[in-house]
Amino acid sequence: MFKNFLYSQKVAPYVFVLPFVLVFLIFWVYPLLSSFGMSFQKVTLGQEAQWVGIDNYTKLMSDTIFFKAVRNSGVYMILTLLILIPFPMLFAVLINNKFMWGREFFKSSFFFPALTSVVVAGTIFRLMFGEMEGSLINSLLGVFGVEPVKFLKGQVTGFIALVALASWRWMGVNMLYFLSGLKNIPDDYYEAASIDGASAFQKFTRITMPLLKPTTIYVLTISIYAGLAMFIESMMLWNGNNSPKNIGLTIVGYLYRQGIEKNNLGYAAAVGIVLLLITMVINLTQLAFSGMFKKED
Amino acid sequence: MKKKGFLALMVVAMVVFLAGCGGSSKEEGGESSVLNAGAGESATELSYWTFVELHGQHFEKMLEKWNAANPDRQIKLNVTVMPYDDMHNKLSIAVQTGVGAPDIADIELGKFPDFLAGTPQLEPLNDVAEPFKGTVVQSQLDLYSKEGNIYGLSTHVGATVAFYNTEILEQAGVDYKTIVTWDDFKKAGMQVYEKTGKYMGTADTSAIWQESLLLAQQGADLTDEAGNPKVNSPELVKALTMLKDLQDNNVISTIAGGQPDTEEAYGEYNSGNYAAAFMPLWQMSRYTNYMADLQGKIAIAPLPVFEKGMPRSYGGGGTGTVVTKTAKDVQLAKDFIAYAKLSLDANIEIWNTLGFDPINMSVWDMKDVTHNPENQFVKYFVNNPFDVLNEIKDEIQLIKSTSASPTINNVLCTVTLNEIFEDGKDVQKALDDAQAQIEQELK
Numbered sequence: 027m028f029k030n031f032l033y034s035q036k037v038a039p040y041v042f043v044l045p046f047v048l049v050f051l052i053f054w055v056y057p058l059l060s061s062f063g064m065s066f067q068k069v070t071l072g073q074e075a076q077w078v079g080i081d082n083y084t085k086l087m088s089d090t091i092f093f094k095a096v097r098n099s100g101v102y103m104i105l106t107l108l109i110l111i112p113f114p115m116l117f118a119v120l121i122n123n124k125f126m127w128g129r130e131f132f133k134s135s136f137f138f139p140a141l142t143s144v145v146v147a148g149t150i151f152r153l154m155f156g157e158m159e160g161s162l163i164n165s166l167l168g169v170f171g172v173e174p175v176k177f178l179k180g181q182v183t184g185f186i187a188l189v190a191l192a193s194w195r196w197m198g199v200n201m202l203y204f205l206s207g208l209k210n211i212p213d214d215y216y217e218a219a220s221i222d223g224a225s226a227f228q229k230f231t232r233i234t235m236p237l238l239k240p241t242t243i244y245v246l247t248i249s250i251y252a253g254l255a256m257f258i259e260s261m262m263l264w265n266g267n268n269s270p271k272n273i274g275l276t277i278v279g280y281l282y283r284q285g286i287e288k289n290n291l292g293y294a295a296a297v298g299i300v301l302l303l304i305t306m307v308i309n310l311t312q313l314a315f316s317g318m319f320k321k322e323d
Numbered sequence: 324m325k326k327k328g329f330l331a332l333m334v335v336a337m338v339v340f341l342a343g344c345g346g347s348s349k350e351e352g353g354e355s356s357v358l359n360a361g362a363g364e365s366a367t368e369l370s371y372w373t374f375v376e377l378h379g380q381h382f383e384k385m386l387e388k389w390n391a392a393n394p395d396r397q398i399k400l401n402v403t404v405m406p407y408d409d410m411h412n413k414l415s416i417a418v419q420t421g422v423g424a425p426d427i428a429d430i431e432l433g434k435f436p437d438f439l440a441g442t443p444q445l446e447p448l449n450d451v452a453e454p455f456k457g458t459v460v461q462s463q464l465d466l467y468s469k470e471g472n473i474y475g476l477s478t479h480v481g482a483t484v485a486f487y488n489t490e491i492l493e494q495a496g497v498d499y500k501t502i503v504t505w506d507d508f509k510k511a512g513m514q515v516y517e518k519t520g521k522y523m524g525t526a527d528t529s530a531i532w533q534e535s536l537l538l539a540q541q542g543a544d545l546t547d548e549a550g551n552p553k554v555n556s557p558e559l560v561k562a563l564t565m566l567k568d569l570q571d572n573n574v575i576s577t578i579a580g581g582q583p584d585t586e587e588a589y590g591e592y593n594s595g596n597y598a599a600a601f602m603p604l605w606q607m608s609r610y611t612n613y614m615a616d617l618q619g620k621i622a623i624a625p626l627p628v629f630e631k632g633m634p635r636s637y638g639g640g641g642t643g644t645v646v647t648k649t650a651k652d653v654q655l656a657k658d659f660i661a662y663a664k665l666s667l668d669a670n671i672e673i674w675n676t677l678g679f680d681p682i683n684m685s686v687w688d689m690k691d692v693t694h695n696p697e698n699q700f701v702k703y704f705v706n707n708p709f710d711v712l713n714e715i716k717d718e719i720q721l722i723k724s725t726s727a728s729p730t731i732n733n734v735l736c737t738v739t740l741n742e743i744f745e746d747g748k749d750v751q752k753a754l755d756d757a758q759a760q761i762e763q764e765l766k
Contacts, residue, residue: 270741
C-alpha cells in the first residue's frame with residue numbers, strides 16, 4: 027500500500043514540492059496573516075494585545091520619520107537600479123568577449139565581495155568613510171587638497187558610502203546573472219550580423235540587449251525588492267540602527283526600531299504591511315510593463 | 324530498488340537542508356562561558372546575560388565567595404556576553420514571549436523603562452535589597468523601581484566628573500584646578516586652541532551626558548514631575564546655547580563617533596586631539612583599557628558650573644541587574660545578585676575590578692581600598708578619583724528615568740544634537756522640533 031503510494035506517478039511531484047509548500051505556509055503565509063492581524067493591535071511587553079482598529083495606520087500617515095524612511099529606501103532602490111543593472115551588463119559583455127584578457131581573474135574578483143559577510147564589509151566601509159583625516163577616503167581626498175569630509179553625517183555623502191557599499195557587494199552577482207544569460211545567446215546571430223556588416227555597438231543593441239531581456243527582468247525584479255528591503259548594510263555602516271538625522275534609516279530599519287527596539291510590535295506590523303504593499307505595487311507594475319503576464323506565444 | 328534509494332536520499336537531503344537552515348540562525352549568540360568557581364556537583368546552573376564583558380569578571384569573583392560561603396546553595400553561572408543593542412533586543416523578545424530568557428540579566432538604565440512598561444516581567448527584589456537599605460545610596464535603588472518595587476540592582480553611582488589631559492593643558496599654560504565655572508572653561512579652552520591648535524572638549528552628538536549634567540546643575544530635568552518630556556525648557560536652551568557658544572569659539576568640537584565613549588573617540592583622545600571629557604566616573608575604565616598612551620597624564624576634577632555653588636555632578640548611566648520571572652530558582656538568583664551587587668564585599672570588588680564608584684558610600688572612605696597603590700586605576704591617573712568623589716559627594720544629582728526617556732534619548736541623539744552642532748540650527752527651534760517629535764512618537 028505504502029509502496030504503491032510512493033511509486034505513484036501522481037503523488038511523487040507533490041511529495042517533492044511538499045517541503046517548499048510547508049516552508050512557504052509556515053514561514054511566509056502564517057507570519058503574513060499574523061502580522062496583518064497584529065497591525066490592528068497594540069502589543070506591549072508581556073501583556074495581552076488590544077484591538078485598536080486602524081489607529082496604527084492613521085498614526086503612520088502622520089509620522090514624518092516613517093516618510094523619511096520610505097524616501098531613503100526609494101532613493102536607495104533607484105540609485106542601485108541605475109548602477110547595478112547597466113554596469114554589470116557591460117562588464118558581463120566585456121568578460122564574455124573572447125579577446126578579453128584575464129577573464130577568469132575579473133570574474134572571480136568581481137564576485138568575491140558577495141562572499142564576504144555584510145557585517146565585515148559594513149564595518150570596513152564605516153572605517154574607510156570615517157570622518158577622521160586618517161581614514162582611507164579622506165586621506166585619498168587629502169592628496170588632492172580636499173578637506174576631510176564627514177561622510178556618514180551628511181545625507182548625500184552618507185548615501186555615497188551606502189551606494190558604494192551596495193555596488194561593491196552586488197556588482198559581481200548581477201554580472202554573473204548576465205553572464206549566464208549571455209551564454210544562452212547562440213554565436214550564429216553574431217556571425218550573421220558580422221556578415222551583414224553590423225558594428226559592435228549595433229550587435230550589442232540589436233542582439234545582446236533584446237536577448238538578455240528575460241535576465242534583465244529577473245535582475246530588475248530582485249533589485250527592486252532588495253533595494254526596498256535593505257537594512258543590514260545601513261545598520262552596519264552606521265554601527266547601529268540610529269544614523270544621524272536618520273539619513274540611513276530604511277523602511278525595514280524603521281520596522282526594526284519600532285518593533286524590536288521600542289517593543290511596539292503592532293505599529294511595526296503596520297509598517298511591514300505598508301512596505302509589502304509598496305513592494306508589490308512597484309514589482310507588479312514593473313512586471314506588467316515588461317510583459318511578464320502576457321500569454322506565452 | 325534503485326529508485327527507492329534515490330527517493331530516500333532526496334528526502335534525507337531535504338531534511339538535512341532544512342535543519343541546516345534552522346541551525347544557522349543561532350550562530351550570533353555571543354560568547355558563552357560557564358563559571359564553576361569551585362561549585363560542586365549539586366550546584367544549580369544559572370544563566371546570566373550581560374553587554375559588558377567586565378561585569379562577568381566581577382560576577383566570577385563574587386561567585387567564588389558565594390560558593391565558599393554557601394556550600395548547600397552553590398551556583399554555576401553560565402555567562403553570555405552580547406553587544407549592547409543585540410542583548411537588549413533579544414532579552415526584550417525573550418521576556419515578552421516567556422521563552423528563552425536567562426535567569427539573571429544586566430539591563431542598561433536607558434533601556435530599563437522599556438522593561439518596566441505595563442506589568443514588569445521581572446521579579447521584585449525588595450526582600451533581598453531590604454537588609455542593605457541605609458548602607459547603599461537610596462536614589463540608586465529608586466532608579467530601577469516602579470510603584471515601590473525594586474526590579475534592578477544598581478552597579479555604580481556614575482558620578483560625572485571632568486577628565487583633563489594635563490600634558491596639553493601644561494603646553495597651553497592652563498591649570499585645570501582654576502577652572503570653576505563655564506566661563507573659566509571657555510577662557511582656558513580659547514587659550515588651549517590658540518597655543519596648541521587642539522580642542523579643549525567635545526560637542527557630543529550621539530549622547531546626552533553633557534545636556535544631563537548641565538540640566539542637573541540648574542536643578543532641572545528632561546521630564547517634568549509627571550514624567551512627561553520637556554526638552555524645550557529654558558534650562559536646556561541655556562545649556563545648549565552655552566555649548567554652541569563654546570563650539571563657535573573653538574573650545575569644543577564634534578568628535579568622530581559622536582561622544583567620548585566610542586571606539587573612534589578613544590583613538591582621538593589617545594592621540595591627544597582633545598584635552599577634556601565630561602563623563603561619568605566609569606569612563607576611567609575606558610582610559611585604562613583603550614587609551615594606554617595617556618597613562619600618568621589624566622587628572623580628574625569636579626565639573627565646571629554656570630555659577631559657583633551649583634551642584635557639580637550627576638549620576639550618569641548605569642546598569643540594573645535583574646531576575647526574570649522565568650528564572651529556574653528565583654529565590655536563589657535574587658539572593659545571589661543581592662550578595663554580588665549590594666554587599667560590602669561586592670562594593671569593594673566593584674571598585675577593584677571595574678573601577679566604578681560603588682553605591683555603598685562607606686567604601687568611599689576606606690583609604691586602604693580606595694588608595695591601594697597596586698590598583699590599576701590609582702596607578703593610571705594623576706590624582707586619586709576618590710579625593711574628587713568625596714569632595715562632590717553631597718552634590719551628585721539625578722536625572723529621572725521615565726517611560727519617555729528612551730524616546731527622548733533617541734530623538735536628541737539621532738536628530739537634534741546633530742542639527743545643532745553639525746548644521747548650526749537655531750537651538751530654540753531645534754528643541755521645539757524635538758519636543759514635537761517626541762510627543763508625536765509617544766502618542
